[in-house]
Structures are given as C-alpha cells and as structure tokens.
Amino acid sequence: MPRKLVVGNWKMNGSLAANEALLGAIHAQLGAGSAAVSVAVAPPLVYVPQVSQWLAAHGSALALAVQDVSNQSVGAYTGDVAAVMAAEFGVTYAIVGHSERRKYQAEDDARIAQKAVAAQAAGLTAIVCLGETLEQRDAGAALQVVHAQLAAVLKHVDLDLTRLVVAYEPVWAIGTGRTATPEQAQEIHAAIRAQLRAQSPQAAEQTPLLYGGSMNAGNAAELLAQADIDGGLIGGAALKAPDFMAIVQAAE
Ligand code: PEP
Numbered sequence: 001m002p003r004k005l006v007v008g009n010w011k012m013n014g015s016l017a018a019n020e021a022l023l024g025a026i027h028a029q030l031g032a033g034s035a036a037v038s039v040a041v042a043p044p045l046v047y048v049p050q051v052s053q054w055l056a057a058h059g060s061a062l063a064l065a066v067q068d069v070s071n072q073s074v075g076a077y078t079g080d081v082a083a084v085m086a087a088e089f090g091v092t093y094a095i096v097g098h099s100e101r102r103k104y105q106a107e108d109d110a111r112i113a114q115k116a117v118a119a120q121a122a123g124l125t126a127i128v129c130l131g132e133t134l135e136q137r138d139a140g141a142a143l144q145v146v147h148a149q150l151a152a153v154l155k156h157v158d159l160d161l162t163r164l165v166v167a168y169e170p171v172w173a174i175g176t177g178r179t180a181t182p183e184q185a186q187e188i189h190a191a192i193r194a195q196l197r198a199q200s201p202q203a204a205e206q207t208p209l210l211y212g213g214s215m216n217a218g219n220a221a222e223l224l225a226q227a228d229i230d231g232g233l234i235g236g237a238a239l240k241a242p243d244f245m246a247i248v249q250a251a252e
Contacts, residue, residue: 003206003207004036004038004252005039005165005210006037007040007127007231007233007234008039008042008238009042009095009212009235010238011235014043014047016047019047022239023041023058023062027062029241031061034248037251039063040063041238042064042065042066042067045081048064048066051064052090052091065095067098068096068115069081069082069118069119070115072118073118082118082122083118083121083122087124091124092125093124093126094119095129096112096129097109097116100174109149112152113153113155114156117156126165127210128165129167129169129233130150131149131170131173131174131212131213132171132172133171134172137172142170143191146191151195154195154196161199162206165208165210168189168192168209168210168212169212172213177214178214179214179216180211180213185226186227186228189209208231212233212235215237217237220246224250
C-alpha cells in the first residue's frame with residue numbers, strides 16, 4: 001500500500017440515506033482513485049454492510065474501515081464485534097484506541113494493543129490512535145505520553161509492523177477546531193517514526209503516520225507537507241465530500 005492514507009471517521013453520524021449521498025459524492029470525485037493515496041471511510045458499525053455493498057456495486061476505489069473492534073475473536077461479549085466478522089464485509093482497516101473510546105469506554109493501552117493484534121489476526125490493518133490531553137501538553141509531557149502509548153502496543157509480541165498505521169491525534173485538537181501547528185505535529189510524528197525505527201528500520205519507513213485533530217480543507221496542505229505526516233484521520237470534515245476530497249487532494 002502507498003504510505004499516504006486519508007481515512008474519514010464518520011463517528012456516530014449518518015443514516016442509510018445520508019450515507020448513500022455522501023458515498024456518491026466522494027465516489028464522483030475519487031473516480032478510479034489515486035495510485036499515491038489510499039482513501040477509506042469508517043462508518044458506524046451497523047452501516048458497514050450498506051457501505052460494503054455500495055462500494056462493491058459501484059466498483060469504488062474507496063476502502064472500508066471500522067471505528068473499533070473487539071479484542072476477542074468469538075464468544076460471550078455482548079455488544080462487541082470481532083475483527084473476523086468485519087473482515088467478512090471487505091473491511092480493510094480497524095481504528096483502535098481512538099481518544100473517544102479511551103475516554104467514554106475506559107479503554108486502556110493494554111486493551112488497545114490486544115485490539116490491534118486481533119484486527120491484524122483477522123487480516124485487517126490496525127490504525128492505532130495516540131495523543132496527549134491539553135493538560136499533558138501544557139505540562140510538557142506530550143512526547144512521553146505518546147511514546148508510552150505506542151510502546152504499549154509495540155511490546156505486544158504478536159504485533160505485525162507491516163500491517164500497522166499510527167494516527168497522532170492530540171485530544172485537545174479533536175472536534176475543537178483547534179489544530180496542532182505543522183511544527184507541533186511533525187515533532188511528534190518524527191518521534192513516532194524514530195520509535196518505530198528502533199523496532200524495525202525497514203517497517204518504519206513504510207508505516208503511514210496520520211495526523212488527526214480538526215484537519216480540514218484549509219489546513220491540510222500545510223500539515224501534509226511535513227516530512228513525517230503521511231495522511232489524515234478526519235472527523236468533522238469527512239462528513240462533507242468537498243472538504244474530505246480537498247484533503248485527499250492535498251495528500252496527493
Ligand atoms: C477524529 O475523530 O479522529 C478527528 C480527528 O476528529 P476531527 O477531525 O473532527 O477533529
């Protein structure tokens with residue numbers, strides 16, 4: 001896969017009709033896709049069959065992602081969905097460790113590492129989200145926090161570095177309209193790349209490192225111009241096709 005990747009995280013938004021309209025508008029602009037950038041959307045889980053069928057019916061270049069997966073593969077885990085189940089619907093990526101799940105579902109680093117491994121075991125690529133809170137940044141601890149979050153995933157013996165994407169999403173920038181400056185984001189991305197390099201120099205060069213946090217059509221080009229920013233994990237701006245596609249174009 002190319003190192004460049006743009007993923008639209010629809011979060012808990014959409015409806016059958018709205019999804020169809022959004023997919024149609026993205027597909028109209030994306031066409032046959034781009035060799036340089038992979039593009040994916042992550043609808044709410046209940047809409048995965050709808051989006052999967054729509055993409056297949058239209059021969060779309062868009063890939064499909066899920067916003068979360070279970071750390072388990074089967075069994076009595078009410079409400080959970082296993083990565084193998086998502087894989088049956090042509091899902092390529094599984095986002096794990098999004099800060100909204102860390103916050104509202106109390107997911108910790110160990111659970112997130114298990115989810116990344118479970119996603120990979122089902123043949124998916126895990127998009128692992130990392131990021132510091134505003135208090136942690138103000139305390140000068142951003143680099144240490146992100147390092148520790150990534151270390152918790154990398155120490156898992158079963159982790160496959162060739163099917164890993166890392167998304168740096170400062171919590172204070174998600175859905176707030178406040179974006180990290182390109183320099184702030186690049187500093188963290190370079191540190192993430194160095195941490196990956198220490199584990200596998202070869203894999204580190206291939207691993208897409210995404211920035212997420214109020215990325216939009218206006219600020220994407222500057223962020224994506226940074227050496228270690230390979231793409232974006234997009235929330236709000238992913239719900240409007242022109243904005244989302246402007247970010248995809250900026251990544252090309
Ligand atoms: C996200 O939820 O991953 C995200 C980056 O959201 P937003 O773009 O709305 O800040």
